[in-house]
Amino acid sequence: MPGEIKCTVTECEYNQNVKCDAPMIQVDRNHASNAKSSDETKCETFKRKM
Numbered sequence: 371m372p373g374e375i376k377c378t379v380t381e382c383e384y385n386q387n388v389k390c391d392a393p394m395i396q397v398d399r400n401h402a403s404n405a406k407s408s409d410e411t412k413c414e415t416f417k418r419k420m
């Protein structure tokens with residue numbers, strides 16, 4: 371089984387039991403051109419649950 375992604379963003383459409391259920395996610399820098407910590411990254415795949 372591939373690596374699992376724990377994610378506490380339960381309001382995301384892809385979240386299932388505090389894990390990511392998307393087939394693939396994209397993570398980008400967040401307001402930084404050279405991230406220094408995880409605060410400067412973001413999950414681009416996030417989609418608000420309807």
Ligand code: SF4
Pocket residue numbers: 375377378379382383384385386389390391392395413414415416417
């Ligand atoms: S898509 Fe991103 S925010 Fe949504 S559950 Fe997966 S890792 Fe979390």
